[in-house]
Amino acid sequence: MIVEPAAGRPALSLPEVSTVTTLRQRNRAVVLKHVILAQETTRAAIARECGLSAASAANLVADLITAGLVEERGSVSSRGGRPITLIGPRADSAVTVGADIGERGVAVEMFDLAMNRVDREFHGGAAEESPERIGAGLHAALEALRERNARRWPTLLGIGLGLPGLVEVDPDGRQILYAQSLGWPPVPVTSLCDVPGVMVLAENGAKMQSRAELWFGNARGCDHALVALLGRGAGLGVVSDGRIARGSRSSAGEWGHMVIQRGGRVCRCGNRGCVQAYIGADAILSAWRETGARFEGTGWRALGELIAAAQRGDRAAAGVVDDVVDCLGAALGGLVNLTGPERIIIGGWVGLRLMESLGDRIRAAIARHSLARPAGQFTLHGAAFGGDGVATGAALLPLEALIAADPAGHGRTAGS
Template sequence: MREAGKVESDGGRPHILLEVDPGHAHVIGIDVGESHVRVELLDLKLSVQASALYSLAPGRHDPETVVEHIVSGVRSVLAESDGRPVLGAGVAMPGNVEYGPDAIIHAEAFGWNEVPLGRILSERLTPLPVHVDNGAMTKGQAELWFGAGRGARNAVIALIGFGVGSSIVVDGKLYRGATSSAGEWGHTCVQVAGRLCRCGSRGCLEAYVGADGVLDRFRAAGGDVDLGGHGVEAALEKLLDDPSETARRVVDETVEFLGAGFADLLNLFNPELIVVSGWAGLMLANRRMDDIVAATRAYSLSQPFQHVKFVPGSLGPDTVAQGAATLVIEHFLSAERLTP
């Protein structure tokens, strides 16, 4: 820690403000996504110092492949380190994470069931401490600490990409629930007996507003989806800018489903702030934020709607790895507070 200024008190000595010294040490953040594994070496203010990126082919999300990419990426960024101490590695995963030393992962999108990722990585990366959490949770914490959520006491940070999730902030802290699965907003039902979701259920929000779900609905409506060599992100961007009647109808429906989903969160949790983040979320927010807010108004109770503000995430579309690094910083700061 280092001094960041002083605040005069009503009497006695002024209060000294402290902040994390970004040059004190490094941390590693790891984003395991649908299409990639991203590993970043960061300072304590989450500025990227070195990075490594590995593509994941469709269907190649087996634990062995993911672990090898993580280990290779950590070794790569450590080789570029300037010799300052590295406090640990944080890993952001899709799905549910059972907290504890084993950090057991349940990720239906990957076909993972009870994979002890924390234990596996701790053994492979020893003596580097490893912390694992859900990607939406880590993204939410990063926005809460360093981004659009700063200062909010009750907020929702939505993460919309291939998958759909959220972080619920209650009284300034992330709400995790009884088994740490709170925030699985993408698997709330918006259409009874609706589209089949990859989780195995039907009518999930993710099946309508997740990137694959939007493109699948466009394809089913007769639209042409050419993934080519540019991938899902480029295809979604092309769809959002497509002036054709079919494209407009699908995007309008997506906005309405998203508004209904936000209304559920608004009615349940009464946040003061909703942050729209994730690469697909930012694509939608940058083009249709006013329409998203209007759709939310149509499906929500009037009183809580009057007191909520919508903003796009401010940390950019590819910051889940930075969010993962907050796990290490949080552990470091907790240890600092406990040190006499």
């Protein structure tokens, strides 16, 4: 079958038409992502940054304006010519939701299309949660957001979940969470979150933080990076060639369960000597408690007390801090040799607490455990998103699905 050509042009076969259509859709996706990342840009900048002709960039922007995904935002003066029109994402056209799901609760955040946070809700707080309690807390948080944002809820693109474990897709297409460290059985993601008519996507929490840092944070523009998430556990996102490494079944980056001492401390996963058994929050505070220290809590404040005590000259506290810094340096130093990163980014509440006052020592410890050449080729940063990194990265999953689909309107999941 041949498609009738325009006058004076050769006919295109169906495969050729399909190729042209696919290329146009790909270019629309590239332009939409560029606009969202830039927040404000121009048609000329879109053409230059996306490798398009001026005419193609203008046509694609027109398509996205018609689809209601981007908008014109006034103008800026040019050098002697007409004012230049600014282009940005149309923030009110859609919302996306991201959830940071931990073993002790859920933090759920709603964002507009420009990735401005609109609302947030937290549920949980029990000493130890089960999949059933996590699912109930997530449902309650989503209901609260829906009720408070009833007008915008119909534009929901989808829900992204950052989960504490491996997330794989089984032969039936179901997403399954494997949270070995928590002692949970394999958990279908739909048992945690199943909202009729709404796309739900899930991935490991450390990869979600990495996604946020890669899009808008301290890994932006970086082709090779390590993004560590330190909390009660330890996770990692490996950025290689500008993409987050997933491995054959999405398990790449399970750095928290890399063994750094044979026959060492017992880890919650059941193995011995894992990274998490030395630099996870429970491990750090247990080590301090074993010195005879007395303190309250198991979170941010307790870790701050440890660091403050070490800085005051408490020898026991200083010994614990020295050990944590050295273990973190060894665990990341080996990865410097293995992956050759441009940047190392440390986040999660434990990571941020450590980076507040120990960043220089951590940088030195990583270098000490690396070969000299790669040790001199990376910079160390704290996570740009603080405690919101996982939820922000999770909210990007539905947005990435929109961009990967036909951004002119095909494939939208809600509010289309």
